[in-house]
Amino acid sequence: MNTGLISMAAYLPANKLEDKMAKALPEFLKNQTLLPEEYIKSIEDTGCLPGSVENNYDGWESQPWFDAWLKSLAPKKQADPFQGTSERRRVPNDPASVTESIHPHPMLPSDAEVIAASMAILRSGMNPDDIDLVLAHSQVPDRPLPQNVSLVQHKLGLKNAGAYSVDTCCSSFVSMIEVAVGMVKSGIKKNVLIVSSYIDSHVNDKSTHFSVDTGDGAAAGIVSSCEMGYLSSHSSSHGDRHDGIVFESRLPLLYKGLHTSPDRRQLVTTFFNRDACKEIAINAEKDMSFVVSRALEKANMTTENVDFFVTHQPVAWAGEAWRKAVGISEDKFYESFKKYGNIATAAAATNFTEALEKGMIKPEDMVLVASSGAGENHIAVMHQVSKALIENMKRFN
Template sequence: MPFINAISYYLPDQSLSNENLNEVFPDWSVDKISSKTGISNRHIAAKDEYTSDMAVKAAEKLFSEHGISPSDIDYILLCTQSPDYFLPTSSCIVQARLGVPSTSGALDFNLGCSGYIYGLNLAKGLILSEEAKNVLLITSETYSKYLKEDDKSVRTIFGDAAAATLISADSNGLSARVARFALGTDGAGAENLIVKNGGSRNPGLKPELFMNGPDIFAFTLKRVPEVINRLLEKNGMTLENIDLFIFHQANKYMLQHLQQKIGIPEEKHFIFLEDCGNTVSSTIPIAMHEALRQGRIKAGMNVLLCGFGVGLSWGATIIKY
């Protein structure tokens, strides 16, 4: 049975505070931005800092903080929607820079806010099929490079980050056993959160992110309760069996509405986005790391993870420490 054995994350040095945003958007006060989003600060990749750079830094932190050797890794999964190049895959670049053995597998997969859940699902499959013993799952995103300067709806929310997770066949200390998954896809909503330019369909144009906030909000309130009910049924559990809920950290407004609709007690709902914002596929591992650091996760606890967003795509799983 696969186990999550370690998590580390990296935030760029450059930051974008609510005070900085208020200077650009005077009609949105510092307090208004904070109350609507739950975010006070976001970390932004430097102009010469890219997805592979942040992925390497997150992985190096994982190795140093948890005493892991690159030689222990036999598969790299890199989740990103802002790769360094169309080809080669960023995971190949990361493999070489980290010194992971050339006998290891490495691939990128393109998913956003549900990406961490899908990555755990892929890692579990690799381990159960005995194709890998130690999978390095990296989430790394530089959405800031896609954001329009005058679009406050996205600039107030998104930040850049990378996270690295070790998923192994054997447990090590306070590990988390990965249970069954519930997943979903609805590509009919693809244009509600999209970067249309820069790919082969619209080449030569500057990539810019578009988000239909109201439709994404409606999608989330519909799909997340459904997938949680399906997940609990697949795992033979009820809502009361879950000790902590960690959702994709979209924004405080959305998370509070989900909490109320699902009926999650305040003490079981973990939120961590004030100092980093919505970091897309890295929000869940960052929140898990912080929940562990704060003592909100203890041995014997069942933790429900759920990601949702661009695709449209969503997924959930339960991990037991």
């Protein structure tokens, strides 16, 4: 037996569920989890995942500050302010914060992770009690400390599971595949749930030029013994670029306040060290090609053996640039940037999930999963798709 993914799922706000999943998911959430009932009722009433689609008009063009924002951009960006993004997804507001606070906040990232994980568990057909480890990465956790993973284990009611986090920023889901496979192969664990989320609504400053690129999403998978799965992987790190992209507490870039105004500082994604950011961009294709070539070499393969390629999508051009740099044909590649934008640590997993759902990946296909992550990290995993994964993805069709 090998070890690999046997189930995958993604929570993308407002996405419509298959009819059978639309019935099964609310029941599971009611009976197994601590998810707020308002989210469950939303799924029951609409057949869709909680949240909304934010298009360019609603988010920016219709806003009274749009002209000021446009003028604040560099001339090149003024000509194409939305940089290839037409929409992105937004979680709803947290129901408790709506009724108990004068300043409601978006859905807790741990709740988004519970929704994605619940769908992955349902698709696997597994008894939740058989999951013995949860690995998670919350790019925007509920609190700075501790990380969400133990809370997710608790909210999911996984009484037999340990829990700890794996953090390589946007590449964390791919890193967790590697870690989970090692745990199962060694016999330390049997069934590992991996979960990642990026709830951008908590850290989005709409007055920055890159705010149009980012959205909300969460993804999950289960790694277990199966007839096919993990083949090889390779990772690299470039700590000299560590402070290129950071979270920083500051005022929105477009802000006119008085001395009597409340403090409007918030934690936002910031290109902090411009020189490091330039190095990240300049080396993006080379760094991705390096980890891919090493992963293929370890599996005694070349790109000709790759049946499908999925990756992270930080900006509109990145996925296509990586595909060309690696040498994968367009018909073996899938990305969802125009629909979801940059959903960071959930991106590669979402693209893998949707390619499976669309029937673009078949049993025994060799799938190359690769991602970069701020910090800066790169990883590539070669994974042969099992019949179990394909069958489980169709469980609620």
